[in-house]
Amino acid sequence: xxxxxxxxxxxxxxxxxxxxxxxxxxxxxxxxxxxxxxxxxxxxxxxxxxxxxxxxxxxxxxxxxxxxxxxxxxxxxxxxxxxxxxxxxxxxxxxxxxxxxxxxxxxxxxxxxxxxxxxxxxxxxxxxxxxxxxxxxxxxxxxxxxxxxxxxxxxxxxxxxxxxxxxxxxxxxxxxxxxxxxxxxxxxxxxxxxxxxxxxxxxxxxxxxxxxxxxxxxxxxxxxxxxxxxxxxxxxxxxxxxxxxxxxxxxxxxxxxxxxxxxxxxxxxxxxxxxxxxxxxxxxxxxxxxxxxxxxxxxxxxxxxxxxxxxxxxxxxxxxx
Amino acid sequence: xxxxxxxxxxxxxxxxxxxxxxxxxxxxxxxxxxxxxxxxxxxxxxxxxxxxxxxxxxxxxxxxxxxxxxxxxxxxxxxxxxxxxxxxxxxxxxxxxxxxxxxxxxxxxxxxxxxxxxxxxxxxxxxxxxxxxxxxxxxxxxxxxxxxxxxxxxxxxxxxxxxxxxxxxxxxxxxxxxxxxxxxxxxxxxxxxxxxxxxxxxxxxxxxxxxxxxxxxxxxxxxxxxxxxxxxxxxxxxxxxxxxxxxxxxxxxxxxxxxxxxxxxxxxxxxxxxxxxxxxxxxxxxxxxxxxxxxxxxxxxxxxxxxxxxxxxxxxxxxxxxxxxxxxxxxxxxxxxxxxxxxxxxxxxxxxxxxxxxxxxxxxxxxxxxxxxxxxxxxxxxxxxxxxxxxxxxxxxxxxxxxxxxxxxxxxxxxxxxxxxxxxxxxxxxxxxxxxxxxxxxxxxxxxxxxxxxxxxxxxxxxxxxxxxxxxxxxxxxxxxxxxxxxxxxxxxxxxxxxxxxxxxxxxxxxxxxxxxxxxxxxxxxxxxxxxxxxxxxxxxxxxxxxxxxxxxxxxxxxxxxxxxxxxxxxxxxxxxxxxxxxxxxxxxxxxxxxxxxxxxxxxxxxxxxxxxxx
Ligand SMILES: Nc1ncnc2c1ncn2[C@@H]1O[C@H](COP(=O)(O)OP(=O)(O)OP(=O)(O)O)[C@@H](O)[C@H]1O
Ligand code: SF4
Ligand SMILES: [Mg+2]
Numbered sequence: 001x002x003x004x005x006x007x008x009x010x011x012x013x014x015x016x017x018x019x020x021x022x023x024x025x026x027x028x029x030x031x032x033x034x035x036x037x038x039x040x041x042x043x044x045x046x047x048x049x050x051x052x053x054x055x056x057x058x059x060x061x062x063x064x065x066x067x068x069x070x071x072x073x074x075x076x077x078x079x080x081x082x083x084x085x086x087x088x089x090x091x092x093x094x095x096x097x098x099x100x101x102x103x104x105x106x107x108x109x110x111x112x113x114x115x116x117x118x119x120x121x122x123x124x125x126x127x128x129x130x131x132x133x134x135x136x137x138x139x140x141x142x143x144x145x146x147x148x149x150x151x152x153x154x155x156x157x158x159x160x161x162x163x164x165x166x167x168x169x170x171x172x173x174x175x176x177x178x179x180x181x182x183x184x185x186x187x188x189x190x191x192x193x194x195x196x197x198x199x200x201x202x203x204x205x206x207x208x209x210x211x212x213x214x215x216x217x218x219x220x221x222x223x224x225x226x227x228x229x230x231x232x233x234x235x236x237x238x239x240x241x242x243x244x245x246x247x248x249x250x251x252x253x254x255x256x257x258x259x260x261x262x263x264x265x266x267x268x269x270x271x272x273x274x275x276x277x278x279x280x281x282x283x284x285x286x287x288x289x290x291x292x293x294x295x296x297x298x299x300x301x302x303x304x305x306x307x308x309x310x311x312x313x314x315x316x317x318x319x320x321x
Numbered sequence: 322x323x324x325x326x327x328x329x330x331x332x333x334x335x336x337x338x339x340x341x342x343x344x345x346x347x348x349x350x351x352x353x354x355x356x357x358x359x360x361x362x363x364x365x366x367x368x369x370x371x372x373x374x375x376x377x378x379x380x381x382x383x384x385x386x387x388x389x390x391x392x393x394x395x396x397x398x399x400x401x402x403x404x405x406x407x408x409x410x411x412x413x414x415x416x417x418x419x420x421x422x423x424x425x426x427x428x429x430x431x432x433x434x435x436x437x438x439x440x441x442x443x444x445x446x447x448x449x450x451x452x453x454x455x456x457x458x459x460x461x462x463x464x465x466x467x468x469x470x471x472x473x474x475x476x477x478x479x480x481x482x483x484x485x486x487x488x489x490x491x492x493x494x495x496x497x498x499x500x501x502x503x504x505x506x507x508x509x510x511x512x513x514x515x516x517x518x519x520x521x522x523x524x525x526x527x528x529x530x531x532x533x534x535x536x537x538x539x540x541x542x543x544x545x546x547x548x549x550x551x552x553x554x555x556x557x558x559x560x561x562x563x564x565x566x567x568x569x570x571x572x573x574x575x576x577x578x579x580x581x582x583x584x585x586x587x588x589x590x591x592x593x594x595x596x597x598x599x600x601x602x603x604x605x606x607x608x609x610x611x612x613x614x615x616x617x618x619x620x621x622x623x624x625x626x627x628x629x630x631x632x633x634x635x636x637x638x639x640x641x642x643x644x645x646x647x648x649x650x651x652x653x654x655x656x657x658x659x660x661x662x663x664x665x666x667x668x669x670x671x672x673x674x675x676x677x678x679x680x681x682x683x684x685x686x687x688x689x690x691x692x693x694x695x696x697x698x699x700x701x702x703x704x705x706x707x708x709x710x711x712x713x714x715x716x717x718x719x720x721x722x723x724x725x726x727x728x729x730x731x732x733x734x735x736x737x738x739x740x741x742x743x744x745x746x747x748x749x750x751x752x753x754x755x756x757x758x759x760x761x762x763x764x765x766x767x768x769x770x771x772x773x774x775x776x777x778x779x780x781x782x783x784x785x786x787x788x789x790x791x792x793x794x795x796x797x798x799x800x801x802x803x804x805x806x807x808x809x810x811x812x813x814x815x816x817x818x819x820x821x822x823x824x825x826x827x828x829x830x831x832x833x834x835x836x837x838x839x840x841x842x843x844x845x846x847x848x849x850x851x852x853x854x855x856x857x858x859x860x861x862x863x864x865x866x867x868x869x870x871x872x873x874x875x876x877x878x879x880x881x882x883x884x885x886x887x888x889x890x891x892x893x894x895x896x897x898x899x900x901x902x903x904x905x906x907x908x909x910x911x912x913x914x915x916x917x918x919x920x921x922x923x924x925x926x927x928x929x930x931x932x933x934x935x936x
Contacts, residue, residue: 130387212386213427214422214423214424214427214428215427215428215429215430215431217379217384217422218420218421218422218428218429218490218493218494219430220384220414221382221384221414221415221419221420221422221494222414222415222419222420222442222493222494222496222497223410223411223412223413223414223415223416223419223497224411224415224441224442225411226407226411228441232430232433232441233430236430236432237430237431237432310432311432312431312432312477312479313431313477313479
């Protein structure tokens with residue numbers, strides 16, 4: 001496929017994503033006004049409500065302007081990377097988020113690797129050993145995972161591997177790569193188990209279907225090695241539906257991270273959001289919500305692009321005939 | 322168990338299959354069969370759909386689908402394959418035995434380039450360890466199967482035509498130079514002219530490599546013209562085995578004869594095809610008796626007393642008919658009688674008063690990225706009342722589009738259609754009364770009747786619905802009328818309560834025809850009406866079409882790719898190629914003396930063997 005074909009495709013997807021992001025940003029902005037009570041009070045938080053501060057807030061958030069003008073002024077600041085000031089710490093929301101981002105990214109990536117890696121392997125094992133006890137165990141594990149929320153699994157893991165066996169720390173995010181990985185193993189696992197069921201299920205179903213395909217039988221009839229058949233034929237074709245669902249999976253991980261961070265008292269974005277909600281820190285809520293939304297939209301965009309790159313039928317179909 | 326093997330006398334064939342019985346759990350799919358293939362020999366396994374051909378092939382290669390098991394012995398060059406582990410079989414598959422699957426479109430990995438299917442077969446060999454010599458070898462292998470275009474190796478399977486896929490797959494199957502190739506219906510899914518090319522290619526390669534070939538097919542004529550020995554499989558049992566020329570000259574088994582007579586000949590028109598009644602049973606339903614007994618005109622008590630064994634009747638000739646001795650002369654007589662040509666079809670020269678008149682019809686579709694695709698280009702065509710007209714062409718030639726324009730399923734881009742004098746090019750623009758009249762005049766029969774019958778409605782419901790639509794008569798759909806319609810297509814009144822899912826392909830097509838006849842049409846547009854049917858059932862349905870034409874004075878537009886079918890049914894044919902009519906004329910003239918190069922290619926692609934009609 002020509003490079004320009006990919007560019008056109010990505011541009012077309014962007015054209016859909018931009019209005020979507022605008023709608024989301026509008027919703028996020030409207031939060032201030034939807035929240036019960038006077039927006040000035042909401043934005044005031046715990047500060048003393050002397051007239052000077054109130055006037056400063058009205059001035060800062062352009063609360064005297066018409067609603068749409070307020071929105072555009074806010075949006076232009078957001079685009080420049082200014083999400084306002086957190087009510088509590090009186091710090092820029094962006095720098096609070098920057099502090100917390102590291103843990104969340106580490107946690108999400110770690111569990112994404114677990115979900116995709118372990119999920120695909122387990123799904124494949126189930127498919128290859130279809131109908132055996134091993135297969136049933138894998139399916140059971142998936143059902144168990146999807147039906148127990150991440151914080152429940154998290155508490156169980158904490159108690160068992162942390163408090164009882166002392167294999168893993170029960171608190172804190174750790175410092176440095178290895179130490180952090182060690183600290184985040186249990187949270188990542190708790191998070192992964194709840195999302196993995198989808199990957200196991202999709203992989204297993206897709207592989208079972210692939211194993212029955214004519215081209216797999218034909219590959220066997222030609223005496224290709226089982227490794228070649230497993231990877232180049234069965235797995236590669238079966239991964240297409242997994243990639244299609246990857247957007248959903250990543251979003252599931254990131255939203256699950258919110259609970260897990262609270263369960264394991266990790267100073268990540270999720271914990272920050274929950275904290276901000278409890279304290280009605282509107283600018284921070286706006287900041288994290290916006291960040292999550294942009295992330296979700298971008299992940300879906302990326303999934304589409306990857307899907308197009310790995311499935312030649314789509315890639316060539318679009319450009320040629 | 323019967324252990325007769327029709328070998329040509331050699332003691333040590335390359336492949337010897339003995340007592341191979343395939344079953345699905347407790348349900349038998351084949352009874353014990355024995356097959357022998359010499360080095361360099363080509364044999365055919367012939368049978369209608371569901372007879373167990375593909376599973377037999379897969380059992381030989383040791384790749385049965387899960388849940389299906391096989392017993393018996395498969396010996397390749399002295400090695401018993403049945404007991405081997407998957408790892409050991411892998412050293413035999415590809416190197417000694419290779420197999421082509423039934424559907425060329427699904428045989429290649431959709432995510433792998435065409436050439437990589439050959440490339441991956443070569444990787445294990447030291448001389449092809451590096452990329453460059455391997456690429457050169459892939460090129461050489463593709464050239465062997467007649468692909469010289471450089472970019473085919475780099476194309477993805479979905480960018481290749483069916484014939485190309487089949488060639489690439491063949492090159493991949495042959496890449497490790499097997500001694501035996503099993504080809505499962507290698508040409509069935511392809512266009513007629515491509516079919517002939519693929520079969521020629523297989524034969525050439527078989528001869529050049531001195532390879533053994535098992536050709537699996539449902540087409541007896543193809544088997545006769547390609548193979549040295551024939552195995553006739555029916556409902557999981559071998560009914561006749563023998564030298565191809567001898568079997569063709571004088572079939573011993575009533576089924577073989579029936580199959581031979583059911584296949585419409587392409588070079589003569591017979592008054593009536595000798596059809597086998599009924600349809601193919603499942604192997605499990607005919608355990609312990611002659612599987613053909615329910616359809617056989619010679620069946621006696623003895624035929625149902627036990628499964629007749631396959632026994633030798635002559636040198637290299639075996640049959641599983643217990644009454645072969647007694648009935649052979651009757652079989653021979655039937656064969657001779659069936660071959661007498663029909664009187665020449667009445668020639669009509671007048672074009673006045675045509676029932677259907679199509680002038681300069683054009684139909685374009687919007688292609689991808691705004692490029693219009695011209696499916697039908699400037700086609701003119703006439704159908705006289707009571708005349709049967711054939712429209713012949715390959716897939717993509719525009720024949721179905723033309724048929725759909727005629728019945729108002731598509732609106733032509735330009736041109737004129739007149740049906741019974743009414744302008745019917747644009748159904749949407751017609752007066753209501755005219756539209757109703759045209760709809761009653763012209764009806765369509767599709768290739769796959771299943772998709773046009775509502776699965777939730779019984780046959781009776783479907784017919785009464787159609788009857789109600791006819792002439793607006795309120796009392797039209799009495800059980801008597803339904804029974805009469807069913808009788809018209811050769812079904813008993815009891816079929817009215819059946820649902821489409823419980824009908825065989827032939828029965829469904831009959832119901833679809835009955836439904837079309839409900840409105841008493843003057844013309845039926847039949848789009849490949851018999852191509853999805855088994856040969857023996859196809860003959861029944863073709864006879865039905867002929868009878869209905871005679872009884873009701875129907876006209877037909879018979880759309881098909883099969884010249885032999887059209888020869889039997891049409892008085893005049895149009896040959897459509899890339900959306901244009903390249904030749905038209907009386908059927909005999911066009912088939913016996915084709916003028917256009919494309920028509921000639923079509924006619925040449927009909928399989929023929931040397932002694933075609935020796936009695
Ligand atoms: N995977 C399967 N599981 C159960 N039954 C099967 C399976 N595959 C085939 N059969 C049954 O075995 C019988 C023989 O099937 P097979 O595919 O060998 O027929 P065939 O002669 O190749 O027919 P066709 O001409 O349609 O390809 C059929 O009755 C079919 O329904
Ligand atoms: S054994 Fe009997 S039923 Fe079977 S083919 Fe011969 S005559 Fe017919
Ligand atoms: Mg088959």
